[in-house]
Amino acid sequence: MRVKVCGMTLPEQLEQLGGMGVTFAGFIFYPKSQRYVFKGLTTSQIRKENSINKVGVFVNASIEEVLHMVDECRLHMVQLHGDETPKYCEKIADYVSVVKAFRISENDNIEWMVRSYMDMxxxxxxxTMGAGYGGTGKKFNWNMLKDATIGKPFFLSGGIEPGDEEKLKEFASLPVGKALFSVDINSKFEISPGVKDMAKVKEFVTNLNGR
Structure with missing residues (x-):
């Protein structure tokens, strides 16, 4: 099962991820985030890292800014975590792979939420839905996805923590789990915002994939 570690800010930790079996590193290009990428990394350091797939996380940024960072940092993928419209997503998708994030609350109709983005x-x-655009450190009810026809590969995020490996394996075994592209982890694997507990990350990946 693929794992994305989001909120990377330290070059020495970034360099370790690929060797641990992590597939994606997430960089938050949102200045209001506690895990803002430029608190500890430069565009040059990100650009030079070739051992992992690099995902840029943006919140309501201009198209020009997103594409500039894609070029500057050699990003493989862009995650749009704000209120971006389908048309906006389509313009970005002309240049780089786009992951549109949806923040889920208990009464949401997931199929309705994703419908207009399906082709873009x-x-x-x-x-998980929170007060702002950042992560909440809390899970949403994964059962909401069980009967949904999603129609695209997806990342599962929101408060995933050490000890969730068996629950994730169970979820992946469901019919909807066939579309589970990657698990996304962040705050529950940190010593402080942007500083990961790499031992916890390694143990999680090992337990998840039986290495």
Whole structure:
């Protein structure tokens, strides 16, 4: 099962991820985030890292800014975590793979939420609804996805923590799990915002994939 570690800010930790079996590193290009990428990394350091797939996370940024960072940092994928419209997503998707994030609350109709983005994006992400645009560190009810026809590969995010490996394996075994592209982890694997507990990350990936 693929794993994305989001909110990377330290070059020495970024360099370790690929060797641990992590597939994606997420960089948050949102200045209001506690895990803002430029607190500890430069565009040059991100650009030079070739051992992992690099995902840029943006919140209501201009198209020009997103594409500039795609070029500057050699990003493989863009995750749009704000209020971006389908048309906006389509313009970005002309240049790079797009993951549109949806923040889920208890009464949402997931099929209705994703419908207008279906032809504009490459993948989706499902995260927990919070007061702002950042992560909440809380899970949403994964059962909401069980009977949904999603129609795209998706990332599962929101409060995933050490000890969730068996639950994730169970979810992946469901029919909807066939579309589970990657698990996304962040705050529950941190010592402080943007500083990961790499031992926890390694153990999680090992337990998830039986290595």
């Amino acid at each position: 994006c490459d993948m989706f992400m499902f995260d």
